[in-house]
Amino acid sequence: MATRADPNITKSDKVRQLLADGQDLDALRIAKDFRFLKDVKQVIQRGWSAHQNPSFTRQLGRDPDETLNAAIAALRTLYG
Structure with missing residues (x-):
């Protein structure tokens, strides 16, 4: 069964969550286009x-x- 992403989660929220989970490269991949x-x-x-x-x-x-x-480090300063 497929699940849908929560439409209320912003990309900024996703970056914060990825940084908190230690997934720095995934966070960077999203944030580079901000x-x-x-x-x-x-x-x-x-x-x-x-x-x-x-x-x-x-x-x-x-x-x-x-x-x-x-x-x-810059991402963590902004979102960490």
């Missing part, structure tokens, strides 16, 4: 990009792990 993040949007998008393509991040002179950790 338009209202302003100051941390670039950090979050770079973190997701570093996860998806670490070799490109290295070519840009950034450490992929540090970039990803900075994005997760």
Whole structure:
């Protein structure tokens, strides 16, 4: 039997729940597309990009792990 997602749960609520459950990458995947993040949007998008393509991040002179950790830290600051 298929169940439906609760229509009252927002994406922000989902990000909060995923962070609480320790599913940082899933939370980052959702939050990277949020338009209202302003100051941390670039950090979050770079973190997701570093996860998806670490070799490109290295070519840009950034450490992929540090970039990803900075994005997760920014998410936890906002939603944690």
